[in-house]
Amino acid sequence: MEGKMKAIIKHHRGYGAELQMVDIPQISPDEVLIKVNATSICGTDVHIYTWDDWAASRVQPPYVFGHEFSGEVVELGRNVDSVNVGDRVSAETHIVCGTCKQCLEGKYHICQNTQIIGVDRNGCFAEYVALPAKNLWRNSQETSDNMASVQEPMGNALQTVFASDVAAKDVAIIGCGPIGLMAVGIAKAAGARQVIAIDLNDYRLDLAEKMGATTILHAGNTDPIAEVYARTHDNGVDVACEMSGAPIAVKQALQMTTNGGDVNILSLPTQDVPVNFTDDVVFKGLKIQGITGRKIFETWQRVSGLLASGQVDLTPMMTHELPLEDFDKGFELMVQGQCGKVVLRP
Known part of the structure; x- marks a missing residue:
C-alpha cells in the first residue's frame, strides 16, 4: 500500500x-x-x-x-x-x-x-x-x-501474578498504574484470599477497589508495611507484585513479604535500589523473580480466556x-x- x-x-x-x-x-x-x-x-x-x-x-x-x-x-x-x-x-x-x-x-x-x-x-x-x-x-x-x-499489557500483569501460586494467598499489588490495576483483577479472579493494593494516588486506589482489591493502602498516609502485617496476622503477604518502579516501594515489597514468600518485579526502576539482602532476602528465604513480556503464546491464551469468560472485567x-x-x-x-x-x- x-x-x-x-x-x-x-x-x-x-x-x-x-x-x-x-x-x-x-x-x-x-x-x-x-x-x-x-x-x-x-x-x-x-x-x-x-x-x-x-x-x-x-x-x-x-x-x-x-x-x-x-x-x-x-x-x-x-x-x-x-x-x-x-x-x-x-x-x-x-x-x-x-x-x-x-x-x-x-x-x-x-x-x-x-x-x-x-x-x-x-x-x-x-x-x-x-x-x-x-x-x-x-x-x-x-x-x-x-x-x-x-491484551498485551494484561499479559504482563498475568505473567507477574501467575509467576506464583496465588490461590487462597495474601497478595500485595504495589503500584496501581494500568498494569497494576489489571493485576488486581487477575489476582482476585485467581482466588487470592486478600488483594492489598498500594499506591500514593487516591484516584488510582479508587480504581483498584473497583477492580476487586479487598484493601487499599495510601503509602503516603500510612505505613504500608505495618498495615500489611496487621492485616495478615503478623505474617506478611505470601506474594508481592511490584509494579511501581519506586526504589522505596521495591524495598518495602521485600519487607512486607512473609518468610519464604515470593516477590515478582515487573517495574523498571530508573535508579539503583538499596536492598538489605541479609535481613530482607537471605534470612527470609525470599524468591525474587524479574518479569518481562509474556510467554508466547501461552499467556495470550490465558488473557483471552479470562476476558471471554468475564472473570476479569x-x-x-x-x-x-x-x-x-x-x-x-x-x-x-x-x-x-x-x-x-x-x-x-x-
Whole structure:
C-alpha cells in the first residue's frame, strides 16, 4: 500500500512527541500490514515521552513509538498464509530471534536478541503498522477494539501474578498504574484470599477497589508495611507484585513479604535500589523473580480466556478514549496519574 499516514513520532531526545504525516510502511514477504483501530498508552511509552534515563539509554529518535494495539489485516506479504486480509488482530510485541539459547529452549519471552515494537523499531501509534505474521494474535469478534488493544499489557500483569501460586494467598499489588490495576483483577479472579493494593494516588486506589482489591493502602498516609502485617496476622503477604518502579516501594515489597514468600518485579526502576539482602532476602528465604513480556503464546491464551469468560472485567480501568491527535492530553493524564488506561483511536 502506498501513501501517507498520521503517526506519533518521538522526534527528538527530549520531552514530548509530534504528530506527523509519514509514509505508510512497506511490508516484507513475511510481514503483514495492519490498519490500527485502537492503540493504548503504556508506562513504557510514558518513559519514552518524558525521556527519562531508561529511554535515553535505549531508544533512537526519530521513529514511531507505541506497542499496544488492535486492528485489521489489510495486506499480506507473499510468504504469509497464517492470517487473512480482514482478520482482526493484536500482536505479541517481542520479535524474537528463534536461535539463541533461550529461544531454543522455548523461552521466547526472554530471547537474548528481542526487538520490541515501538522501542527498537517503528510501532503502532499510527494509522498503519507492519509486523511479522508470526507475531499476530487473532481477536475474537466478541472482543471490542479497545479491549483487544490492552491484551498485551494484561499479559504482563498475568505473567507477574501467575509467576506464583496465588490461590487462597495474601497478595500485595504495589503500584496501581494500568498494569497494576489489571493485576488486581487477575489476582482476585485467581482466588487470592486478600488483594492489598498500594499506591500514593487516591484516584488510582479508587480504581483498584473497583477492580476487586479487598484493601487499599495510601503509602503516603500510612505505613504500608505495618498495615500489611496487621492485616495478615503478623505474617506478611505470601506474594508481592511490584509494579511501581519506586526504589522505596521495591524495598518495602521485600519487607512486607512473609518468610519464604515470593516477590515478582515487573517495574523498571530508573535508579539503583538499596536492598538489605541479609535481613530482607537471605534470612527470609525470599524468591525474587524479574518479569518481562509474556510467554508466547501461552499467556495470550490465558488473557483471552479470562476476558471471554468475564472473570476479569477491565471496564472500570478503561477510563479515557481520545483521538490520535489528542495524544498529548493522554500522556499528560498518564504523567499526572489521573487515568486508568488511555486508548487512542486513529
